[in-house]
Structure formats: structure tokens, C-alpha cells
Amino acid sequence: MMIVMKDGAGEDQITEVIEKLRSVGAEAHLSRGQFKTIIGAIGDREKIFEIPFAAMPGVEEVIPIMKPYKLVSREFHPEGTVVNVGGVRLGEDQFVVIAGPCAVESESQMLAAAKAAKEAGAHMLRGGAFKPRSSPYSFQGLGEEGLRLLDRARDITGLPIVTEVVDVRHVVMVSNYADMLQIGARNMQNFLLLREVGMQSKPVMLKRGLSSTLEELLMAAEYIVRGGNKNVVLCERGIRTFETATRNTLDLSAVPLVKKYSHLPIIVDPSHATGKREAIPALSRGALAVGADGVMIEIHPDPQAALCDGPQSLGLEEFRTLMDELRAVAPPLGRTL
């Protein structure tokens, strides 16, 4: 950590900072320039971070040098983590395709989507039983009945299931059904929920918040891993920007950067990122090309009748076509499908 002193900072103020550092066993390296004095702090990072230097008199700015996360960092764990979700391995050569409806609506809808996903070659199923919706007047999901339908879809297809948990009181219940728990974008900084999913044993897919930096995404993952659960899969799903042509702006740069900073697998959700069906095939190919470990795609047997997010769902035939494209592009990228 570098502590930058104000222009006219007094010697006593500089001394106070140095003594604070020494009080936690850290060293202080002093650099005096023509205008600014800078104090480098070297020592136990967590102890140093606890001292509120930024509020001390004479201090202009505190610049952290080390990343604030540790357990999820690649420096700490150089090898990439592989997360096993009911036999499907995320973080290896396979480019994992997760498909299914936004919301589980009915048995016939869920099973039709599941069978089509399986036939087209998807590796995992998705489907929301609990739906966080901006409006209290929108369909909020089938609840536990939706989980039972997902269970049935797994029985029939053999594909593992990922589904969102939104309520700390439901974590145990949802993890009884799901092969992987999803933390949605709006809950990325619901720290209580992060802690709860960190204390159970099913893998967790953590979606990036609408206005979260990559550093915040990794800090959120740190909450889960610190709770004891190492099986975290990150998911880029678009960030909020001024652009209105898409619902959010998919940040594919996140993929190579997360791979650099962290050992966790990362997948991409082009459906929520764009909200536009016609952009999904292109961005799914893009996700594969930038090095993502998979994609999560919304499909629906009848998008125009979907209770949720129909405009961003691929029809089953469109999904089959996309799978064929991905299969063709994967090999030169060193991926299998």
C-alpha cells in the first residue's frame, strides 16, 4: 500500500502514519519528492488494511498495490480450477453449453426444452424456479414446484441442473435439487447469501452484477471460497452502460482478464446480456473465441408464449443451428464440444 501525503503535510503527520504502520509490525518506506511525500507500507496486508489511513490528517490518498482478494487469485493458486458439476467439468477443454428456459413454466415446457437441449448436444440444463423481477406484477416463478420439474428434466435427460437461489432460507432446499446453485446478478453483493452458499457443498455459479467491476466480482467469489466452497464458476452477463440498443453491454474482455487474475472458470450468458435473440449466436461464438469455459443460453419451445424474457430466448431449431456452429468453430480454438 502506498500512502500519498498532501502537499503541505507536516512532519508530525508523516510520523503519525509511520508509527501506525510500525504498531502493526509493518515497515514504512519513505520517498520524498519535490511536492509529494509517499510512504510505502510493507508487512501483513490484512493488518495494514485495517488502519484507516485515508482519514488521517495530512493524507491525500491511499493507493492499494495488492489485489484485495486472495483465495480466488491466480497468484495464490496458479493452476486453473476445474469445477465438476454432476460429471460435467468446467475449466477444462470442453466448452460447456448450458441451455434451458429463463423460467420453469410448466412440465410440458420444461421437458420440451430439456429434451431439445439434450438432443442438440447441450451439457447442462438451466431453468429458474424463483425469479427476481423488477415489477411486483410480473411472474415470480413456480417455486419448489419448479425445482421438482427441473429434477424430472434431469431424470429424463441425464443432464445436470443449475438453478438460482435468491433466499438465504432456501439454500438447503434448493441445493437438494440443484447440481449447481446460481447467484443472480442482483444478488452478487448479497453477502449473506454468498456466505450461505459458501457453507454448503454444491458448486456455485456467480453472475457478475450489473454495475460490478471485475474486482468486485472476484471479491464476491472470495466470500464464497472463504466460506469453504472452492467450486465457484463465474459468469459474465453484461454490464449496465449508456447504450440502449442492447439490454446490457456484454463485456467479453472480462474473460481474458478473469483468466489472468483468477484460477476460477468463467462462462458467458449472452441472453441476459443483450436481451436480443438475433445477437445471441454471434456472441456465443464470440464467447468461445475469447476463451470462456462455456455459455448459458436461454431456449424456449415457444418463445412467443414465454412468461419471461421471450424476446431473448432462442427457439429450439435456432439452438440446434447454433450448436452446430459452435461445434465447427471449437477445434481450431483448442476446445471440444
Place this chain on the structure above:
Amino acid sequence: MMIVMKDGAGEDQITEVIEKLRSVGAEAHLSRGQFKTIIGAIGDREKIFEIPFAAMPGVEEVIPIMKPYKLVSREFHPEGTVVNVGGVRLGEDQFVVIAGPCAVESESQMLAAAKAAKEAGAHMLRGGAFKPRSSPYSFQGLGEEGLRLLDRARDITGLPIVTEVVDVRHVVMVSNYADMLQIGARNMQNFLLLREVGMQSKPVMLKRGLSSTLEELLMAAEYIVRGGNKNVVLCERGIRTFETATRNTLDLSAVPLVKKYSHLPIIVDPSHATGKREAIPALSRGALAVGADGVMIEIHPDPQAALCDGPQSLGLEEFRTLMDELRAVAPPLGRTL
């Protein structure tokens, strides 16, 4: 709602939209331009909203005309709502100042801040007992012990208390202590929490999310009011933008616009918005001048020792000076302090 058809949309597709509208008892008004056909939907708004027009073939775009919220809208309830928090009335002539530390840290810290707040003329106290923090390694609050200290501060000063609730399992417990429950920015779209606070009787202060539009803020308030709790106070606390000179960008335009669209009171939190102590007096005056019903300001008896957000806390003397300024500016703005 206006349904815009694609350029080449067929007659059957137009008919299908019209029939869907009629199936829920709505009327369809057809406008055929040279390039576009547009169908206006008139009828029961909630029924119309349930139909996924945007996913129907031939439909290019669906443009909602009505606001998606109702109970919180000024159209529905033209008079401004006044929220009574332990005798302090938000939404009337009084410009309400809420002051206190970011986090309750200890008895001596909380009581020193509370007494200074009272002496300087603040109307309400704040203090966090449960702190959502980006890092799992940061101080997370004293929990229920913090609530007891807040209770003691209220006993001594007579000022009502607002404190944040983050856990759906704590709503009853926190509302036993607090005069107003705060929903923090990160929980603005934690719909379960919104529902829970909507079902208890204490007033709720709802902070705008970091990347939430005003419409989403009002939709979140709609969740609470729909649950039965009409006493909601909104709080503008800065949004996330590209600018890095401040922690967030305080959006003071939100105040006149919320006043136009909604009957709920709105206050401003300049401390979290800027993260910079030196900007807080100016923006507090600004909040008063644009018509906010109050401000919430972080103060600390010893900002440089604060366990949380010291750089954005005013010292007690600075706070007194600010109160004097606000008192001088209020009368020509038609406000009392």
C-alpha cells in the same frame, strides 16, 4: 402500450397481435404508416402486460406508455405522502437532517456522535449495526449489540433512529429497535427483503441502487407499498458512472423528477455519494436547494479512527458548521430546519 410491427410484417401477424389483445378484453388501435404498422393497446394494463408481445413473430418493438408503477405514482396519489418517524415528519416543510456514524463501533463512539448530532440540531440518528462490505476481510458491524447501542443513543438524545436491515431473517428483530428501517443500495432489488419490510409496520428508507434508474427505484418502492407499508422514504445516494474523482456520481436531478413522478418523500445521502468529506457541505446545501426533504450525513467523533468510511465522515465541529449553513439557507427556500 404500442406494439410496433416489423417492416415486412404479414397481415396474419398483425391479426395475431390484435386477437391476443382481444382475448384479454383489450382494444387494438391500428395505425398503418408507409413503412410501419403500429398497434395501440387499450384496456386492463396488467392483463396486457402479461402477454409476451415482444416475442411474437412480426413484432419489432413494444413501447410501454404507462409507467410500470402505480401505488407510488403521483398520478395515483396526487398529494405528497408525509412519513412520520418517531415524531419527525418527512415530506413536509421541515428539512430533516439524519446524522451519525457509518457503523456503530462502540458505546463511547456512538454516544459521542449522537450527543453532538443532537446539540447541532439534527433530527434523527443513523448508525449501521449490520454492514454489507465488498471485502470479507472488512469490519462487518457489531450486530444486535450495535442495535442496543443505538437504542441507548435514542434514550439519551430523544432522537429517532434509522438503521439498515440486510437479512430477511432479521426484519422483525431490527424493527424492534429501529424507528425506520433502511434498505441499502445493494439490496434495492433484493425483492424478498422488500416484501418482508413491506409486511411490518415501521417506516422504510429505500436507497437507490448503484446502477438503478429512477423507474427501478420506484418499482422497488412499489414492492414495499404493495406489501401494505405505505411509509416509504426514498434516498438518492449516487450512481455508478465512469467518473473516478468521486466514489459515485450524486444525481440531484433525481429529486425534482421523483417529486414529479411520485408522492413519496426523498432525501439525499451526500456522504456515500461522494466518499469525500470536502464535498459534503456543498452537496448538502445543494440537496436542500433542489427540494429534497432531508439529508443523511455521516459524522464521527474521530474520523481518522473510524472502522468504516472515515474519509467521508464529517468531524463533529464540521457538522455543526454545516448545520449553521443549512439553517441560514433554508428560509428563502421555504424550509425550516
Place this chain on the structure above:
Amino acid sequence: MMIVMKDGAGEDQITEVIEKLRSVGAEAHLSRGQFKTIIGAIGDREKIFEIPFAAMPGVEEVIPIMKPYKLVSREFHPEGTVVNVGGVRLGEDQFVVIAGPCAVESESQMLAAAKAAKEAGAHMLRGGAFKPRSSPYSFQGLGEEGLRLLDRARDITGLPIVTEVVDVRHVVMVSNYADMLQIGARNMQNFLLLREVGMQSKPVMLKRGLSSTLEELLMAAEYIVRGGNKNVVLCERGIRTFETATRNTLDLSAVPLVKKYSHLPIIVDPSHATGKREAIPALSRGALAVGADGVMIEIHPDPQAALCDGPQSLGLEEFRTLMDELRAVAPPLGRTL
């Protein structure tokens, strides 16, 4: 265009809107809902747009239905445009790679980069002679001497050249040297410059502004095409968001959407978008996979000595490796390199 009237709009106000529309020969379609009256305007779009409905009493909102651009729209010109730049065709099967240094610094630097680009298989050269820089103290480019060095690089390699023009007084001079004129992101809405390049005959590469929507990008292109120059190539180069891990956020969704809305070719500049060398190969592959017509990549014989943007420049060996990767991935995407 739909004109939405305020809730309490009077009959006289509705009549006034209708009469304004009739005064320019347009039809008015009236839809009266329970709360809102909406007037659809049908007729000559440009005449209708000239009437300031939004400022008329009783009008709440004006919603344009038609896109505001015409000449660059795919509706107007369904076939994709192919832009021929000195024999290289942008907008066909070939994925066009443009490479070169950010700034032309010296003969040896430019020629080394140019030869390496040629050998690795690039199709076009780039290099800045006039550099817009945030700081007046930064290197501003070699000026016309830089153009002469580009000319020499073209002579030696046979590759056409793209270079930026920043000054309306230089358009003729720069177009004497360049095969394609580049309009930089900061000048995307420099409408005078757009008009000037629209009146000369060389193709123009128009970069998206840092905070420009796709609609504004297409409107800027409309300025150029309307001036008589149909040979416009768009360039996505990242937008400004809250994320600080990359310099800008590359918006690859722009590619499929621009292809949908417009007939103009679009390429991607991952170098400026990220400012991070290590992300460039991944995003170049991503650009190819989402359907871009090419990429523009900064290379430098000695990035650590670059006078401008060294950290985002690929070394010549890294560039060769990237070209090999792109060549491998192109065929299954239906592209040649």
C-alpha cells in the same frame, strides 16, 4: 412518430397537435386510452420531425418509431456495402487485418512495423501522423513527415494505408497520402470534419465515440454518406463505462447489431478498447467470431520504446502468432484471411 399527451391534456391541446400534423400534410391517428391519449403521426418523416411537438402544451413525450438515419440503413439498402481500399475489399468474405504502430515515430520504426505486418499476412497498414492527446505535454505526432513515411511504407510493402485526419484544413492533404481516412473516436461528432471527408473521394473509417450509442454512430456515418461518400467503414473501439480493469469496454454486441441495422462494413479495434496487450489476441478472435469484417491492431517493433500506447501494442512476434490463430479459426466461420 407517436405523440403521447399528458394525463389531463385538454381537447384544444389535442386539436393543436393534430392541426400541426395536418399543416405539413401528415395524418393523425388518435388512440384514447383510459388515462392517456396518443396521436400517431403518419406522413413525410422529415417534415414531421421539424415540428417541435415535445415543447407543445399538453404533450408528455414524443416517441420516434422510425430510425433517424436513412442512407446508411439496411432498410434503405438491403445488400451489404463493400468498400474497396486500394484493392482490399472490406465487407466480403475476407477478414481484413490492419496493423501498424499507434504513431509514426521514425522511418526505422515505421518500416520495421510495416514489413513485419506484411510478412505476417496483414492486409493494410495503420499509423498516426496527427495524434489527438489528452495532455498538451504528450507527443502529438510527426505531421506531414509522418504521412511521407507511411507513403514509403506502402511503396515497400504494397499494402494500402489508413491514417487519421483531425483537422478540417488537412483533409485534402491527408487524402493525397492515405488510402482510407480515419475519423477518430473523439471526432465522431465533429460534424464539420464529417462533412469534409464526405466531400472527398477516399474511403473513410469512422470510429465510434467513447460515449456514443450505435444510433449516434450511424447518424455520424449518415453525415458522411449524405455528403456524397458512400465508402464508410465503421469501427467499434470500446465505450466508456465504470469498469477500470480495461481502458474502455469493448462492445462486441455492436457488430451483429450494426450488421442488422446498416449495410456498412464494421471492424473492431481491440487495442484502444482494452489498452492491455494481453487481452488483444482473445478479443481479435472474438471480433472474427462475432462477424466483424476485420480488426485494426497496434504493433510496434519495440513496444517498450513506443512514444504512444506502448502497453497496448503487440510485439512483432506476438502479432505473427495472432495471425496464425486467426487463420486457423477463420474457415469454420466462413471467412478467409
Place this chain on the structure above:
Amino acid sequence: MMIVMKDGAGEDQITEVIEKLRSVGAEAHLSRGQFKTIIGAIGDREKIFEIPFAAMPGVEEVIPIMKPYKLVSREFHPEGTVVNVGGVRLGEDQFVVIAGPCAVESESQMLAAAKAAKEAGAHMLRGGAFKPRSSPYSFQGLGEEGLRLLDRARDITGLPIVTEVVDVRHVVMVSNYADMLQIGARNMQNFLLLREVGMQSKPVMLKRGLSSTLEELLMAAEYIVRGGNKNVVLCERGIRTFETATRNTLDLSAVPLVKKYSHLPIIVDPSHATGKREAIPALSRGALAVGADGVMIEIHPDPQAALCDGPQSLGLEEFRTLMDELRAVAPPLGRTL
């Protein structure tokens, strides 16, 4: 400047950085932590900045400590600058109100607005003769004829005039008419134009770009001052964010921060910031309360007939009311009107 080395940076790489620093006469201060080595650079700032450290092998990050601007900084020039525009002094006690139409449309419109501005107590007139417009089909201004009408409005009212210059070829011509030249938001980083206005003698009002940080705004001002023109007035006019309820998000925090970092006066333009007439009085009062040196407000004798930005123009009566409000609020804020 602090140069942070990568985790595994070799001794030779560290040595290379140190030698580069010494080659320009600078000192290097070495801090070796457990994971990171950091090199502090002390010496001639401009020489140090010219070295592309960020591109050197082993370097992870370069962190500038000093602000990149100098002439406009308060450190360099502690006293506030007062800019005299035709006798009106910006940067002193007077809160300066500039009023007028968005665009000069006709003699009757301009003179009606000017007289009303004068009568209501405005101190300066505005009016655009050259209008940068997103669409080539929109009204682009009257050109020099507009300047002549502004000149006439000044003759009649005695109020000085500010008007925008967009073309480097027009700087001399426009400065023959104007008392202050305006650089619009879209031209904030049109460095050629900044240089030209820096070389003439009339004061310059520099508007913040839609996506410009405060640091970039001050760097743009540095271009002008460095050219020899010290009379620069900054203008906050809203930045582009995700919020769509207003055209832009007015960043009133910019005022206290600019006052801290720079000695230049700063005013606020609430008309362009919000695009909504109903928010303008509140935000004008807010500008006064946060410490701005003035506001620039669009007024129109007949907003519903305005050729440009009618919905954000105040009618003349609304403007008079606003002036009365400002006059009442100014004294307790230490301002005169």
C-alpha cells in the same frame, strides 16, 4: 510516479527501470515488499512522463501521483481566477446568470429573448449561431447572420454575449462578435480548436464532454491556458450515464471538486444536462447552493416553436420567476445576483 513491478520481475528488469530514470536525471526509490517491488520516481516530471515505463518488461502498472495538469491547478495558482467578460466578472461574489435561446432563429426571437433576459436581471446573453446536431437533417444554425443578430441584441441590452465556435477556421470571425467563446461538449477534446482559442484574446467557456472526467476537463483547459489565454471558465453540463429519465446526469459534485483542484471559475448548464424544463429551476438553485459561479439557462419567447431544444427551454415568465428565487437564496450563500 510509482512503478509497480510484476510478481516475478527479475533483477535486470528492475535495474532497467532504475537506469531509465537515472538517464533523465531522476532518482529511483526502491521498496521491496513480500510480493511486489515498487520503484518511486522523483525528478523532473515531464521528462519522467515521456518514458514509456508501462511497456517495459517486468512492469505491471504505472501509478501517477502528481496531477497531469499544471497551469490550471490550484497548487500552481492558489488564488481563484476572475474572468472578466465585457465587464461581468466570473469567479467573484456575483452569481452570474447567462440566458438566451439554444439557437438564434430570427431577429424577433433573439431580441425578445434578450430583452426578457435583461429585464429579469440576467448578466449575459447566450445564443447559438453554429449548432452541432446529431442529425444532418436538423437545423444547423444561421451562421454569421446569427452572430449579427447577437451583436444587435448586445447593442440593445448592453449585455455581453457568449456563443459557440465549432470550426477552427471561424475562430477569428466569431471572436470579432463574441465577448466569450464557447467550446461545446462535443469539442472538449477537439485539441486543434482548443489551441486556436488559446491563441486569441477573448475569454473561453469550456463545456465538459459527455463522457469526460474532471481530470480530462482540466487537461483540456490546460491546452487553452498553455496557448496563452488564461481566461477560461469551465462549465458542468451533465455526463452520460445509464439513467434515461434525464438527457444526461448533472454532476453537481464537480463544482466543489473543481474549486479544490483548480483556480478557474465554473458554471453550470442545467438545460442541456437534463433536457427537461421542469427540473431546471431546482437545479439552478442547486448550482448556486453548491458554489458554482453562475448558470447558463436556455430561454425562448415561444418554447413550443423553438427550432432546437424547445422542451428544455424556459418560457420568459418562468425565467423571471426563477431569477426571483435565485435572488432570494443568494444572500445566505454569500452571493449577490
